[in-house]
Amino acid sequence: MGQCVNNKLTNYPNTKTPNKHEKTLSDMDETTVDSTYKLNICGSFRVVSPNGERLEVVSKKARAILAILALSPNLERQRGWLMDRLWGSREKCQAQASLRHELSTLRKIFGPPDTSPIEIRRDCVRLIKDRIHVDALEGDADGELLEGIDIVGEDGFEDWLRTARSATMQPAHRNPLLHRLSGAIAPCHTIKIGLQNVMTAPEDMRAATTGNILLGKITHFFMEFGGFEVVDLRGPDQNTAPCVIPDVYLQLFAQSNDLRVEISLNLLRSSDKSIIWSQVRHIPVTEQGNITDWSLANELSDQIFTKLAAQPEQFSTEPHLAAALAVQGINSMFSLTARNLDLSDKSFALACDLNESSSILAWRAYLGAHWMEEQDSCEREDILARTYEYAERALALDPYNGLTLSLLSFVSAFVFRDFEQATELIDRAHMVQSDHVMTHDAQALLLLYKGDLVAARKSAMKAAMLGRFLPHRYAFVTTLCMIDTLNGDYRSGIRNGNLALSLQPKNTGKYYPPTLRYLGACYAQMGQIGRARETFGQLARVEPHLSSAIIGTQEYPVPSAQAANVIGNSLLLCDL
Known part of the structure; x- marks a missing residue:
């Protein structure tokens, strides 16, 4: 994540005034060849090459990809985003193969890269604005967006299409949502x-x-x-x-x-x-x-x-819906239900579609830490890539948002194990005088990972106090349990660990893994082996490969060497 704080603007528009020896647009010969493709995504779908030839795009999903790119910020989408919308019901390997196939088809249709209106990169796909004219963006759309296109079983695509169709019912110059979808300059709706x-x-x-x-x-x-x-x-x-x-x-x-x-x-x-x-x-x-x-x-x-x-619905338009979706995403993330992370990710994605903001992107990156708690190691690289992408975009939008800086400080430390980066981010959060509960929790966890347990406890107590009314307050009490464990105060660790369990949502069949991890360690170190085994047994439902052998590896979600030693030793005491 070392690059994600590099917020220098490198893509300034070219505002240079032509000198008297340069040709301006008005000086160009009227016979200059038009090199622009024409894409009609409203009404009858049509792609026309610069020489007037109609290009056949037969696949529904290839058509959908072009429409999605045309209505996306900066005409660009990450490959993972496209897979989630168009192949969300498939296994990841199947989704990747299907996307590669459709992109290969589009590459063949549009020909050489130096004239093609589509640019296909390893991590993202985009339309090149100067090479393509899109009817929906120019106010000359006629008909419904992707008329007749129906991709059965893909709820993510249907959600996107419903929102986009609503946006394209009005001319682009009158519809701020369409401006935002396309990346055009529009007033920020708040x-x-x-x-x-x-x-x-x-x-x-x-x-x-x-x-x-x-x-x-x-x-x-x-x-x-x-x-x-x-x-x-x-x-x-x-x-x-x-x-x-x-x-x-x-x-x-x-x-x-x-x-x-x-x-x-x-x-x-x-x-x-x-x-x-x-x-x-x-x-x-x-x-x-x-x-x-x-x-x-x-x-x-x-x-x-x-x-x-x-x-x-009691107010006006999509900013309120985006806020509602963001709240749903945060609540789902901490709800500890069977599909809570999937639901959280979908809520954040829809919120970003409507009103992408720095803090919502930072919450999406923060979600990556929860994915790391639950996913097998084969998913690790994909989680890291997505988390890094969201972190970069969050900081690019607002490099001095206190909540963003706090969330990404935790992400840097926990997900990327970059404590130097995490320290820089939390220092910037304090510089802008952030007093958010997540600022104090991120500070506490970073200090814990670095071994400063006295200062960590002070920040954790502040977070627990500020967050005592929040539905995810169990996470802040868990931080106290973690600090108690590493301090050797196992009685306090057991007390805070059980308090954290009591604050977690009931009847979900699932517990917060860090709570179980450190509570089990406290029981083991106190000689209460039966309770320790029971607690680690609950953890094993989330971590089926749990054993002392994997503690301390890069893949296991414990960034502190001291914590890894305590937990690993506790598992050995339980013969695990």
Whole structure:
């Protein structure tokens, strides 16, 4: 992952003004040969060569590939993405062979690479913009996208086609979704959150200060996640009509009461000012008026985020749907159900199709760590390649997003074992003052891998406190169990390990592998061999090849040599 922080822009558009000796477009001879292919993907499918010859593309999936590329950002897609959409029901080796066959067919149809409108690389496929004219992108489409094309059994393709058909029903210049699908320059569509003045008694400065700090922390959460825009309307001229109309407003009432500040926070719909979410809470303060626990900000942020994402139909368009899909992806990732990782990946993919953002791509890379926990070694290279791709794209979109940097710091350490890269990324997250729960968890795990257990525990405690209201809070308690294990505090490790198990989703038939790994080690080191074997037995359902022999190998998901020694020794004590 060493290259993924290299964010220098290398593809600047050519803006040089021609000098008097150069020909401009208007100077060109009118008889210049047109070297552009024409691709009609709406109505009757048709490909026409520069000399006017109609080219026969018989295969439905070859036609689908051309349409997908034409409507993709920068006219480009990764091979893995195409396989997921068009051969998602097949085994990987079959999908790879089928894609190679279709690409070989297209290569033969379009001829030599120096004039072909399609470029086929080892990892991706793209259309060359200057060599092809696509009806759907030029406002002259006539008919339904991929009319008559039906690929039975491929839900991923049907989902994509449904979204794309909706986009192509309008001319491209009127449809921002189509602009984004094609990679054209279009305004960034976000969910806009308006901040109103904190309402309190004029002399109650403690309440006003507390309320404004709370609003700042909540809005920082949304800005880090991506897909949201904060419209700050606070100030003496709040009643003046804003230049940007928010989708929702945050309204906060605050009042000091002894050693606490009572707050009432409302989320209002912009269209009719109706309250769609509301909470009344108390924030404890010291005698000096200082607030020592801001975990409430994370709890409220998560509730507002879930409300906005869970009911996208109450607002406007696809940004809300993208946010909903992102939440589904995160929840599925940590749900510990049989197909949770597949469902998570599909949710993230659909969210990126609608509104690709740095943080959603970073979550997709983070998902790679969960894949590494469960997949056989034969899948390792594919997981590494996909994870690297998502990490690169995430940083290219926003190299200073605190959540992105935090998630990718963990990915660098856990997936790629690049602790230097991980340290650089987490340092940048702190530089932009990220206080996200994932920042503290990533910091704790990185310090654990590097052997600084005292500092690791401090960060882990912060993450556990901030994340105690999140559905995946068991992961933060598991980090504490891991630190206890390496510290030799096996009693605390057993306590935190069992707490983490109690916080995990019930009746899924599946447990979080790191919890079992370190809890089993604690039992073994305490001499409770029966419980250790039982715990490792549950782990073996996820890791059927579990044994002391594989601990410490590059493939086993334990980046710390100290952790590998403790777990390996514990398995030996259990005769495993």
